[in-house]
């Protein structure tokens with residue numbers, strides 16, 4: 001298949017690109033290096049010493065003998081997106097190319113507007129380009145479990161059957177997103193659903209949970225192929241942050257009461273899920289939603305886990321409950337359905353003690369690169 005990876009220089013996009021390439025697919029990547037620029041803006045950096053995209057592509061060619069094409073440009077530029085779609089004529093478009101951080105979108109008005117413009121406009125350009133230039137292409141779009149928020153009922157996979165005043169229908173599941181970033185994903189979902197309903201496009205919206213991990217089969221082949229790994233308060237996600245904090249002796253930053261429960265998955269399973277979605281495409285006109293995570297954890301339980309495994313490795317890890325900089329439920333019901341990817345054959349890699357130990361040990365190898373400054377939470381949802 002011809003597979004176009006949007007955001008192919010990112011944490012998830014890069015390992016996905018080399019995975020599809022290793023399977024023999026014809027892969028092209030698009031990126032504008034927004035993520036690298038955000039890290040610079042924040043005074044942060046990837047824990048892993050990532051190479052330029054050019055160097056990574058060269059390394060991949062040398063290691064595998066395989067070529068990945070690259071297009072450097074901005075998805076908010078319609079003529080650039082048209083050019084790429086026209087040139088690649090993809091069978092599948094895997095869309096990771098967005099601003100992915102909730103705290104970044106909550107820094108101030110400028111960052112909120114930039115996030116929504118980047119994400120919503122980029123996805124609209126992709127939808128129009130597919131409609132006009134590659135209408136049979138399957139759009140596999142990364143959404144987020146955070147689109148649903150934390151309602152006091154079970155969360156379905158995208159749609160819910162509703163009985164109302166004697167009539168019934170199957171309608172999009174209600175959304176209660178918790179940040180301007182998560183909201184941008186809700187807007188995307190509506191736009192993609194519209195493209196499928198009105199223009200007959202085919203799409204899978206992957207409502208992904210929080211990803212952890214650093215290594216995949218292909219990134220392990222050579223040091224130059226490693227993916228980025230962020231741990232600062234804006235770009236880092238919970239478990240990745242806790243493991244870095246454990247390594248540098250920083251008290252684990254559990255926000256508030258710590259009962260915030262989310263779906264989590266290993267980066268290896270992100271790639272597996274995306275592969276399953278690509279290999280089993282939606283039908284023309286079909287808009288599918290898969291809830292993409294393998295297990296639920298509260299941040300309090302995750303921190304305790306890291307503390308215990310750290311202790312087994314001889315590290316003294318402490319946990320500190322810090323005031324929650326976000327506005328979110330700190331204890332709540334959370335029971336999202338996630339069967340569709342399992343039905344397609346997903347074999348989850350669960351968070352065992354060995355996985356946590358492995359992550360901590362990998363981080364220890366880069367310990368001298370850890371910057372303490374950007375770890376403490378500073379971005380508040382309501383700074384007034």
Ligand code: NAD
Pocket residue numbers: 006007008009010011012013030031032033034035036073074075076095096097098099100101118122142143144145208209210211212237
């Ligand atoms: P990332 O920032 O590392 O990757 C996104 C990539 O897209 C970056 O390389 C960035 O430079 C590029 N990009 C952004 N806007 C662009 C634009 N306008 N034009 C071209 N390139 C652009 O983030 P990630 O963690 O790899 O996340 C990838 C996707 O998965 C995002 O859409 C994110 O919302 C979603 N997601 C991530 C997680 C997670 O825990 N990492 C969880 C759920 C969903």
Ligand code: USQ
Pocket residue numbers: 100101102103143144145146147182208209210211236237238239241253254255256258260261262263299326328
């Ligand atoms: N949290 C802590 N301490 C920390 C960091 C986070 O307690 O040091 C808490 C947060 O308050 C939140 C939970 O952990 O309740 C998850 O936060 P996160 O930063 O790990 O993840 P989040 O902001 O939700 O965003 C991440 C990705 C985003 C993706 C989302 C999936 O950055 O791209 O969409 O996970 S989900 O959470 O399912 O919406």
